[in-house]
Amino acid sequence: MPEPKVPAADHTLRILTHLASQRGPVPAATIAHALGLPRSSVYHLLAVMQERGFVVHLPEERRYGLGIAAFELSSGFSRQQPLTRLGRPLVAALVDRLGESGHLAVLHGRDVLYLVEERAPRRPSLVSDVGVRLPAHLTASGRAMLAALPPAQLRALYPDRAAFAERHPGATDAAPWTYSRLKADLATVRAAGVAGEHGEVTTGLASVGAAVLDHLGWPAAAIAVTFAEDAAAELVAAATAAVTEAAATLSRRIRGIR
The missing domain is CATH 1.10.10.10 (Winged helix-like DNA-binding domain superfamily/Winged helix DNA-binding domain)
Structure with a gap:
């Protein structure tokens, strides 16, 4: 240095x-x-x-x-909404590049809170929108951020089975949500560097997401893209690469690095 x-x-x-x-x-x-x-x-x-x-x-x-x-x-950082201002152009570019809808969300307790929502033309309607909250463990954005949390923080968020909400119980979930299942899923996310979900928020739709990390490695936000669950492998690969790149770019920008 x-x-x-x-x-x-x-x-x-x-x-x-x-x-x-x-x-x-x-x-x-x-x-x-x-x-x-x-x-x-x-x-x-x-x-x-x-x-x-x-x-x-x-x-x-x-x-x-x-x-x-x-x-x-x-507090000043929150009031000035730099995540939204810095993240919106990146999400918009993702949507233009992939032709699929994109989002920027933050972790709020056990929920994700959507700050940016860019809808692609002629794509299916989504339940996510600016200001909407969804259970973090069911979304790609949420899983990406949860995977970056310290184990003690994760355990504090999910102390028992009652902490796990389900949108489609018995339909898309292979097994009931437990802390052990969550840990296993998040280990897969950490190994892959991205998170995914398949029909757990909206039947027939899937998403991939990557965490935006601050200077301490804490998950400040996540960027995700949603597409049809039966999308071609080429689109899934392109979306995975694109959200990873966008999240890394936003991570640098919130630290003041271009």
Whole structure:
């Protein structure tokens, strides 16, 4: 890595990024060791960030965590809808390229929430639309994002069988949904790099989706394409490659990389 042109700014951002990746507040010495920075510099920068509200100091525990100003940055990110603005042109290009409908969705609890919906001309109507929620484990978008979650987070979302909703029970599902079945399906997704579903949302339609990952590897969103369940193998292959490429492009863009 080249030396930063503004070391103090670089160190400040590295500290904030490190704090954001931790499960809870951490000691300043731990931050300095993890980032390879002088302790004195870390203490000075933390003091300034504390004054500005970006970190909070827990004196009894001698630890530092993210402050309210850091949360406000996150809220600003949500208000400006960069995922929607950056993702819509990519989804539109997918639709033009494949002639099939495309979507951009985010994970919201155990559901996917659709932010972008681009319908291809003369294609079947879909239940998904902007603002619609569907059970994540039934959709290609949802499976792509669930596969990127840590095991503990996944287990917290699906603690028992009651957590699994089904749209067509007994019709398209080979077996009842359980946590073991979900884990097996997500292992397949991780191995393939993309997720698929076949008739589990709408009978006769299938989808492929890929996760959009943030700088910490967290699933920020997913891009998917829907087509007829009996579509030609060439179309399925083209859709798989296209959503993978689009998701990778959006992953770079939300990190500020072209």
